[in-house]
Each structure stands twice: as C-alpha cells, then as structure tokens.
Amino acid sequence: MSLQPIVLPDADAVGDEVAATILDRLAASDGRRFLLGCPSGRTAMPVYRALARHAALGTDLSRLVIVMMDDYVESGSLRRVAPELSYSCQGFAQRQILGPIADGCTRAGTVAPTQIWVPDPADPQRYDETIDAAGGIDLFLLATGATDGHIAFNQPGTARDARTHVTELGEVTRRDNMGTFPEFTQLDMVPTRGVTVGVDTIAACSREVIMIICGDHKRGAYARITAAEAYEQDWPATVVVECKNPTLIADRAAAERI
Secondary structure, X not given: OOOOOEEEOOHHHHHHHHHHHHHHHHXXXXXXXXXXXXXXXXXXXXXXXXXXXHHHOOOOOOOEEEEEOEEEEOOOOOOEXXXXXXXXXXXXXXXXXXXXXXXXXXXXXXXXXXXXXXXXXXXXXXXXXXXXXOOOEOEEEEOOOOOOOOEOOEOOOOOOOOOOEEEEOOHHHHHHHHOOOOOOOOHHHOOOEEEEOOHHHHHHOEOOEEEEEOOHHHHHHXXXXXXXXXXXXXXXXXXXXXXXXXXXXXXXXXXXXX
C-alpha cells in the first residue's frame, strides 16, 4: 500500500510537527528510555532544532537515547572516523543533536540526555542485537538520498533482508553527501566506506517510522516514494512502505509536481 503524505508549508513546519510527535510518544513511554533513530545531515536538522527549543522550555528529554543510522569508516580499517571530524556521524550527534538539547536543558534546569549509540564496523551484528535487546527503536526518523534513494548508507541493490553491515559507498551517495559537508570540495575527499543499519534493521526493529522529504531537490525522491507499494531494491528508501506505523511528511517544495 502506498503512503498518503502529509504536506506542510516548509522544512521548519515539518520539524515542528515531527518534534511534537516525538514528544507525544516520549510522554507515553511509561518512564522508560526512548530510542530515537536519527540520520545525520540536513534533512532532520529542523527536528533537532525544535527538540532543543522544547528542552529550553523545560520539556523532560532525559530518557531520550539517540540511535544513529550510520557512520563513515576509516580507509583501510574497521574503525569509525574520528568523532572530531565534521563529517563524523557520531560527532554530528554530539554537536548537532544532543549538544543543543543539553544547552536547553541547562537553561531550563532539567536533566539532559547523554546516550548516543553508533554502529561499530568491527562488529556490525552487535548493533542489531543491542537494539533488539532494548525492545527496538521507538521511532525512527528516515531520510532518502535525492538521486539514488539510499537510506542510511544502504546503496541501490541492497537486499531487503540486510541487517547492519559495512558497505562500499557509491559515487552518487558520495556526491549527495558533498552538499552536506562543504569541506568536501572534491569527490576523492569523501570516504568510500560506511557502516550502516540495514534495510531490515529499519523495518524489523522500529515501532514507528517517519520519512522526511524536504526541498525541491527531493522532488524526484518524493515522487518515487509516494508511488511505491513495496520495497524496490533500486531505491532502498522505499522500505518505508513496509515499516510498522509509517508516516511520510514533506514540505511543499518537495511535493510540487516535477
């Protein structure tokens, strides 16, 4: 079954709506920790900014656990790139997600969340086991590659049953990511490998997912995902239609006809 999208005026409105959903689910989680699956990059930034604003107003986010989708892997090793690097997904979570939330909590006098989970390229299977042992991801925020449909670092051609794994990154994915990190002025500066949750990790280990599509550069991705009725291997982000409790939220720029 294809998804019926929610279309809002702009990316900030999308961010406010998604943040409100996260807070509703967090409030209903009976005092246990709340696992929020998170992408790095531009797509979910309005959500993260909205969460930081709520933290500054005194909303209790202490039980939030940030579960990152992926990270780059050092060349010639099975180690994540150093978190100090601007393109480190672990570093992104520290600087762009938890950092602003913690600042808001400090101003409000509340307890800040501290946990960030990131897959280990030396033992990818353990990530799925850790997520499963925690009862699954409560809500997973999803984003789609603009030109190849990658989700996390799952490349076109990824099998539907793929779990967390190390993968070679295609040129299209790497070019997409050049727009996220301006210091990547040449393609050969972008790492060629990443560790990523699998397509099935997303579908099987999440209670709810929200796919966010914003910007006119994502119109093709929006058209592809709204037309999908099942997982399409050449566009991995279509797995959203096979997830439990899926929602697709877009801004007008993405939803306009091509």
